[in-house]
Amino acid sequence: MSQFISKKNFEQLKTLAYKTIKVKKGMFLFQEGQIGENFFVVLSGKFQISKFSGDGKELCLRLCGPNAVIGELMIFSDNGRYLFNGRALEDSEVLAIKNEDIEKELLANPEFAVEFLKMMTDHFRKQHTKFRDLVLYGKKGALYSTLIRMANSYGIQTKEGILLDVPVTHQDLANFSSTSRESVNRELNTLKSKGIISFKGRKIIIHSLDYLKKQINCEGCPASYCNIE
């Protein structure tokens, strides 16, 4: 759930749903370019929001767990096509809400409308920071940014550093950074040799989040934007 929607209005949002959908692991709930008139609230499971590039590579943008609102950026659009792919990483369940129903609710409930607008602004800003990292700071910036986001979303503080407590492969990191597995591998190993990170089994421990942040001018950006959700 977005920090910007109050509990009351979030419950209200959920009452607008007209059905629940079960999505099996690996299946797409929606795909970019597809016409659709729903958006969704995740009830259980996990979704990956991504785009495909011209040559078939997948650029991952968000990981969404329970209470995330997904597929919402096509609301109010002329042609109503999804901008992204939403794929279940685990067996999942979502609430489906019709776009037209949300519009009715927004007209009827201005307080809700303002909160909804805040939530969308929030999503936009998240996406914007991702965009900035990718375009303005290159592949390395994108990888650092991904590590920082994962730390904010899944990091647990240990005495050695911040442990990224998610099973994530180099290929996954590459998908989030629009780069190649090999490049991720090399970059991680240079970071390791600099003492910025280290490995615990397959997981990553970050010793100096500050170093990563400094490289991409990520000063003072609140953890609420700078996450992977």
Add this chain to the structure above:
Amino acid sequence: MSQFISKKNFEQLKTLAYKTIKVKKGMFLFQEGQIGENFFVVLSGKFQISKFSGDGKELCLRLCGPNAVIGELMIFSDNGRYLFNGRALEDSEVLAIKNEDIEKELLANPEFAVEFLKMMTDHFRKQHTKFRDLVLYGKKGALYSTLIRMANSYGIQTKEGILLDVPVTHQDLANFSSTSRESVNRELNTLKSKGIISFKGRKIIIHSLDYLKKQINCEGCPASYCNIE
């Protein structure tokens, strides 16, 4: 003015302004990172919306003439910092509206709130397509995308093709494509040798917009998103 805001509500929006500001050519109306509690409606002149990258290069995102709403993406944010730079390309004049005033109006006028939400969604989507072109289709994609956008915004149909009726240098195009002047030059000349474009004085004539669109999978995207405004 956004296509999504009705004339009536746009006039209403303008009545919320508490002052007009004159901005001299070359001056910044707002800068990224700056704290501010206003957004603006352009009355006259022209503004360029941009971001600076780590190494000081400028990435241009929008060109905004009269009736454009600018600096609004920071509304409702925690810390209220501008995400972009807004610089006057000519002597210009804008209306300034306080963020808190727009929030009041949104609560009071749900119809307006929905229209405002649509306008912001529209901006998100524009920005999103720009982002897609840059990240997913590389420098070349960004340049093609810029040409297509300029054609949609400033192109006039002639018997030879679509004339981009704006004075624009290779450096300008480079700034919109996050690439270098030299690369733009080389790419334009290969496009010319392929017969896709030609030059008329300093201006560009596009003979095959379709070719450019095909390269970046820009199928069916309505001209209302795909512009530079």
Add this chain to the structure above:
DNA sequence: TTATTTTTGTGACGTACATCACACGATTTT
């Protein structure tokens, strides 16, 4: 006009990064 500045054109070169190839260890399946 001539002089100066701006814009464009192009070769030479370096760097970042993708791709290919393949080895090795770890994990899962049979």
Add this chain to the structure above:
DNA sequence: AAAATCGTGTGATGTACGTCACAAAAATAA
């Protein structure tokens, strides 16, 4: 336990593209 699959590590090589250098052309100023 053996086999198969998956994830990681690393060199070799190619390519896109940025940077530098400088020249020519065009536009603007003097």
